[in-house]
Amino acid sequence: MTVRKNQASLTSDEKRAFTSALLELKRDGSYDRFVTTHNGFIMSDTDSGDRVGHRSPSFLPWHRRFLLEFEAALQRVDASVALPYWDWTADRTTRSSLWAPDFLGGTGRARDGQVLDGPFAYSTGRWNINVRVDGRPYLRRTLGAGVAQLPTRAEVDSVLAMPVYDMAPWNSSSNGFRNHLEGWRGVNLHNRVHVWVGGQMSTGVSPNDPVFWMHHAFVDKLWADWQAKHPQSAYLPAAGTTNVVDLNDTMRPWNDVTPADMLDHRKFYTFDTEPVAAASQR
Amino acid sequence: MNKITRRQALGTTAGALTVLGLTAAASSVATSAAATPAVSTPPGTVDEVYQGRRIQISTGGGGHHGGHHSAGQPTVRIDGRELHIMRNADGSWISVINHYETFTEPKLLARAAVRDLQGAPLVPFGGAA
Ligand SMILES: [Cu+2]
Ligand SMILES: [Cu+2]
Numbered sequence: 001m002t003v004r005k006n007q008a009s010l011t012s013d014e015k016r017a018f019t020s021a022l023l024e025l026k027r028d029g030s031y032d033r034f035v036t037t038h039n040g041f042i043m044s045d046t047d048s049g050d051r052v053g054h055r056s057p058s059f060l061p062w063h064r065r066f067l068l069e070f071e072a073a074l075q076r077v078d079a080s081v082a083l084p085y086w087d088w089t090a091d092r093t094t095r096s097s098l099w100a101p102d103f104l105g106g107t108g109r110a111r112d113g114q115v116l117d118g119p120f121a122y123s124t125g126r127w128n129i130n131v132r133v134d135g136r137p138y139l140r141r142t143l144g145a146g147v148a149q150l151p152t153r154a155e156v157d158s159v160l161a162m163p164v165y166d167m168a169p170w171n172s173s174s175n176g177f178r179n180h181l182e183g184w185r186g187v188n189l190h191n192r193v194h195v196w197v198g199g200q201m202s203t204g205v206s207p208n209d210p211v212f213w214m215h216h217a218f219v220d221k222l223w224a225d226w227q228a229k230h231p232q233s234a235y236l237p238a239a240g241t242t243n244v245v246d247l248n249d250t251m252r253p254w255n256d257v258t259p260a261d262m263l264d265h266r267k268f269y270t271f272d273t274e275p276v277a278a279a280s281q282r
Numbered sequence: 283m284n285k286i287t288r289r290q291a292l293g294t295t296a297g298a299l300t301v302l303g304l305t306a307a308a309s310s311v312a313t314s315a316a317a318t319p320a321v322s323t324p325p326g327t328v329d330e331v332y333q334g335r336r337i338q339i340s341t342g343g344g345g346h347h348g349g350h351h352s353a354g355q356p357t358v359r360i361d362g363r364e365l366h367i368m369r370n371a372d373g374s375w376i377s378v379i380n381h382y383e384t385f386t387e388p389k390l391l392a393r394a395a396v397r398d399l400q401g402a403p404l405v406p407f408g409g410a411a
Contacts, residue, residue: 191383
């Protein structure tokens with residue numbers, strides 16, 4: 001069974017196995033196909049039209065399924081690898097071990113934003129940015145420049161406290177847990193982290209930066225934490241909603257998986273610290 | 283399932299539409315350079331040089347590309363290349379360059395993209411340059 005761990009607690013062997021598997025997916029071309037898929041949804045998901053991956057209730061189950069597919073690809077390279085998560089409320093500075101040269105490498109240089117150290121630096125020749133929205137072929141970051149602070153634990157807790165999963169009009173203007181976690185409204189959690197990292201992470205081709213997966217693995221964990229906190233709260237909407245993926249509708253691009261299939265992460269993996277279910281306390 | 287059909291249609295036409303878009307951009311650069319934009323630009327349009335890049339925003343052109351988003355939305359170009367933009371339900375804007383940060387008007391969105399680009403050209407929609 002896959003156990004997703006906090007990136008801060010990985011051993012150096014685990015870090016090396018994870019980054020090596022990423023480099024292998026990059027080499028064999030499969031990595032870039034994930035970037036292409038993500039950008040396609042980023043460009044086509046709209047508030048007033050069909051929306052699946054973002055700005056909609058299925059933001060969470062869509063990314064859960066997307067990460068599962070990516071993790072399965074990593075495990076075909078190295079069966080010992082699981083996606084780590086980045087708790088950005090705890091590891092919230094550019095000095096975090098996350099950004100060390102033995103893991104993801106650090107921020108970009110001032111002149112052009114280019115990341116110069118770590119396994120994903122352009123100079124290694126092993127991490128070219130191929131699926132891109134501008135001409136630059138190198139990984140870029142501007143840690144902490146686009147927005148000064150990552151979300152705090154108190155801000156996360158204020159969003160986890162929201163009892164309703166999502167609300168009409170089921171888009172970027174919605175009230176409720178999903179849109180506050182996604183960040184289009186309120187204290188802004190997920191979106192703000194993309195902006196804090198900067199570079200490709202602030203664009204539609206954000207999976208070009210390997211931190212994408214660790215950011216989304218934590219967003220995914222926050223969904224699990226929220227479920228444990230609100231065992232009576234269901235995925236919404238239940239049925240019959242135009243342009244929106246209801247509980248039992250299939251999601252593109254897979255077309256064989258529904259939000260209902262994605263509700264229980266323990267069918268696929270556990271976390272190093274599983275949320276304590278509120279239900280078990282009753 | 284019509285959702286699939288729509289995506290497939292989008293995928294097959296994107297390349298051809300991009301070529302048309304670039305041709306249109308090139309000719310508009312040639313003609314408007316001789317004109318005096320301050321006098322003749324309709325409301326909502328922008329034609330400015332910002333940090334050495336030409337930002338052009340035209341509204342209501344229509345039909346420049348199919349299916350990405352609703353009709354009547356402005357077209358934003360940087361040095362003649364179209365920047366993919368999207369309007370949020372609250373009226374704010376995002377682009378494919380600044381996808382997770384909202385801006386109150388397209389001009390500010392375009393300027394933010396210019397700052398991020400640091401001189402790099404946009405590439406046609408869809409990624410692989
Ligand atoms: Cu996404
Ligand atoms: Cu994201």
